[in-house]
Amino acid sequence: NAGVTQTPKFQVLKTGQSMTLQCAQDMNHNSMYWYRQDPGMGLRLIYYSASEGTTDKGEVPNGYNVSRLNKREFSLRLESAAPSQTSVYFCASRDGTGVGLFFGSGTQLSVL
Amino acid sequence: DQQVKQNSPSLSVQEGRISILNCDYTNSMFDYFLWYKKYPAEGPTFLISISSIKDKNEDGRFTVFLNKSAKHLSLHIVPSQPGDSAVYFCAASAFTSYNTDKLIFGTGTRLQVFP
Numbered sequence: 746n747a748g749v750t751q752t753p754k755f756q757v758l759k760t761g762q763s764m765t766l767q768c769a770q771d772m773n774h775n776s777m778y779w780y781r782q783d784p785g786m787g788l789r790l791i792y793y794s795a796s797e798g799t800t801d802k803g804e805v806p807n808g809y810n811v812s813r814l815n816k817r818e819f820s821l822r823l824e825s826a827a828p829s830q831t832s833v834y835f836c837a838s839r840d841g842t843g844v845g846l847f848f849g850s851g852t853q854l855s856v857l
Numbered sequence: 858d859q860q861v862k863q864n865s866p867s868l869s870v871q872e873g874r875i876s877i878l879n880c881d882y883t884n885s886m887f888d889y890f891l892w893y894k895k896y897p898a899e900g901p902t903f904l905i906s907i908s909s910i911k912d913k914n915e916d917g918r919f920t921v922f923l924n925k926s927a928k929h930l931s932l933h934i935v936p937s938q939p940g941d942s943a944v945y946f947c948a949a950s951a952f953t954s955y956n957t958d959k960l961i962f963g964t965g966t967r968l969q970v971f972p
Contacts, residue, residue: 787964848900
């Protein structure tokens with residue numbers, strides 16, 4: 746019963762490097778989300794995807810791109826990492842009937 | 858501009874007593890409110906929710922109250938237990954009114970329940 750799986754769990758990047766955070770859910774949910782958590786800022790929505798083939802910006806989309814590869818997978822890409830992107834990233838999903846989100850366990854990203 | 862606010866970053870409560878966590882919102886279009894609980898190194902987990910057509914929802918030791926006129930909601934935990942020690946996030950959405958998938962979170966309140 747995996748739920749929402751994120752990889753990697755930890756990552757250290759140098760400024761300017763790129764990387765992709767992977768997320769997959771096995772609950773057949775339509776909607777998927779990427780949030781970042783920073784001290785004193787709570788959880789802020791970066792991008793979300795209401796269904797396969799669609800993506801929309803959230804509150805803090807700058808510096809990120811996303812791909813909804815299929816119904817299961819939603820990836821988040823940092824093209825040129827900056828220290829301001831040091832954060833904990835959470836992927837989440839929900840189905841069309843429930844309003845609650847199911848979260849992954851997070852990716853701790855440090856950009857030096 | 859923070860649409861969902863949790864003005865108390867931390868709260869300390871004795872075991873067995875009531876814990877009251879507060880949340881304020883600014884967007885009158887929000888029609889569904891949720892509380893999430895987060896332990897260190899884990900993702901948030903859903904705790905309890907309330908629709909804007911209600912003013913109270915109860916689930917065991919957890920009760921959420923909604924005051925729409927004041928744009929305020931609160932989570933009551935009675936009795937508080939040490940295992941309740943976690944960060945609690947309030948969240949709001951306009952799922953029903955606007956068919957939007959956005960869920961906006963507050964900044965969180967760290968609850969510590971001591972013996």
